Amino acid sequence: MLKIFMTAVFLIAALPLSVLAEPIELSLRSQQETKAGSGRYHQTVHAETWQPEQTALILCDVWDSHTCQNAVLRLEQIVPRLNEVVQQARANGVTIIHAPSGCMDNYADHKARQRAATLAKVEQIPEEINKWCYQIPAEEAGVYPIDQTDGGNDDTPEQKSKWIKQLNAEGRNPKRPWKKEHPGIEIDAEQDFISDRGDEVWSILESRGIKNVMIAGVHTNMCVLGRPFGLRQMARNGKNAVLIRDLTDTMYNPASAPYVSHFTGTDLIISHIERFVCPTISSDQLIGGVPVRFENDKRPHLVMVIAEDEYDTAESLPPYAKEELGKDFRVSYAFAAEEDRNLIPGIEKLKEADIALISVRRRVLPKDDMQIVRDYVASGKPVVGIRTASHAFYIKKAPPEGYGDWETFDQDVFGGNYHNHYKNDLKSSVRIAQDVEHPILKGIDRSLIFPQGWSLYKVMPLAEGTTPLMFAKIEGYPEEPVAWTFKRKDGGRSFYTSLGNVDDFKQPAFRTMLKNGLHWAVEKSVPDSEVQ
Structure with missing residues (x-):
């Protein structure tokens, strides 16, 4: 009897995580126009079940520093919960892709980087997958909700000056201070991937039969939407993409139109995404608890x-x-x-x-x-x-x-x-x-x-x-x-x-x-x- 039990334990232990893992139950939030041309939208939620082995989590530009100090301070509030999501997703059999753009040289010897770089490219690579995507056809039906032409830096002039001095003192280029992914995010060298190339990320997804993509990181209105591995490219090329809406932030300066708070600017971008790009989810659907709310967001x-x-x-x-x-x-x-x-x-x-x-x-x-x-x-x-x-x-x-x-x-x-x-x-x-x-x-x-x-x-x-x-x-x-x-x-x-x-x-x-x-x-x- 003991022998049969031990054999069963061995067989279960030998099974891949993807077989053992529970399906991921999600509530996808999107927006539908009340009627064509009304410009008014109902927020709708529908349930979906995703299989972990068919799902990836991409961390977009969760850098260790930034040109904007306020952006860094907000990211610090996201990182601990984002790392919890990464750990839970990985344990459940979800593929984790770390994508700190412009930092690949610093990961040249990392196993997770080598795993991505040496993976054979799949035959069917979407056209322009290595390019920034500024808009998909669905977005033509809407009006982009914020003015980000000033770069979105919301530091005060005094704060900006002090921040530049601090970056210089740290040996960082104030115009591109990021060097790696934020150290608060755990990278598993034996399982994860590191890449900022569209064709590499696409090949990872296709070679693993991944249909579903969750994206978190910064910044929603720029990198998360536009990168070669971002929401627009995923959505227009047929992946079931979702944004984790409480694990992201925008580069938006309230001194620019529509002259709303920084956090309202983020809400407007998330609303734009739900209408024209893809649905969103929140982190509590993955690890329980409550979604992240920024400390300075006091809006009722x-x-x-x-x-x-x-x-x-x-x-x-x-x-x-x-x-x-x-x-x-x-x-x-x-x-x-x-x-x-x-x-x-x-x-x-x-x-x-x-x-x-x-x-x-x-x-x-x-x-x-x-x-x-x-x-x-x-x-x-x-x-x-x-x-x-x-x-x-x-x-x-x-x-x-x-x-x-x-x-x-x-x-x-x-x-x-x-x-x-x-x-x-x-x-x-x-x-x-x-x-x-x-x-x-x-x-x-x-x-x-x-x-x-x-x-x-x-x-x-x-x-x-x-x-x-x-x-x-x-x-x-x-x-x-x-x-x-x-x-x-x-x-x-x-x-x-x-x-x-x-x-x-x-x-x-x-x-x-x-x-x-x-x-x-x-x-x-x-x-x-x-x-x-």
Whole structure:
């Protein structure tokens, strides 16, 4: 009996890792246009199972130094978790390819480099596989989201000067200071490969029957996308490529368009990749735990839920967010489905949101989705509503089977009392409250009066606990509040405005008020702005 057992143990031990390894279960995130030409995208997730022996992990330019000190500091935060991913992937039978571009001479005697350099080239080598790839055809449908023409270095001038001196003192060329891969990444001389050549990397993949490629490293907008072994080349030549989105960084300077935070710049590039190049995954899918978040990334996660057809907020809110909120918030969207008005793909993002903005008109949701909304509100997190959010989840009749509504959403969440609106041809003028000191009114001229973009809502009386901040009046009719705060029973902060027509977004006072309201709701200091 012992002999049979020992024989079984020996046979199992002799099996290659690829036979023993568990399949890799992944959730691939990508983005699909809500309808052709809309410019709006649903974020979608689909499950795939990858076999380890058919999978490679490429580490792109995880250098030991860089021309930009801030880039080095951010990379230091990624490296420990990236090394964990490498170790786990290798143990599971995934092929590891280290690709520190321009450093091959320093690895000439390394077994992992020799293994790559001496491997016979496969017969079918893609055209231009050894060249930088600047764009693939799919990207022609989009607009590249950031300006990186200045090189993306976000060091301050003083910091840059000190960094150059330090690089010189270390005997490094300040223009090309990298010499090897970061020492925090373990290279297994007996199993791994080292290469920065497209034909070598391609031959490694093909000779091993590898169909799936995960790429991590820096920098997403430059090397990770464009190198001969980068995402574009992998995707256009038929590999199942994914970016590990939390183990990467961009070279983006916030002093360049679109003038957002460095981290928002990274988000914009990842979004571009998910739309036009390939899906993304996060490191927790490979080793558990939580994805990496940079220490200096303090942005609250704002989820905009947009599902209304009358006031075009699907057109006005995304550019507004990019122009006004990109420095201070991480913004995600959940848009209504084109084929079913009562579906909002991406509503589950509320589970990870720090703040929600609701722009929805008379929709009911599948019960599980409606519960996501209810759970979010019950958590005490802040809610901001504009225009039709007062009647977001009520359709004046019983919802269809399997769907849920929230008839008292206005009263429960905003302390409101929407019960109709005045005729559209009755024009109203908006004034700012004179006797209220509130951060949401910061930077707004109290004497200002401006026209409301569309019909005036009837909302009086408001609930106890509300603080009106703006009012509007039609000549000959009672004045109505058009913006107020509310402290909910669950303790959460809410801010609501019945403004929000496209013409309102042209009013500087409205734009400032909405930005201030978002900051106030999430308890961030309201930024300074010019008096409007």
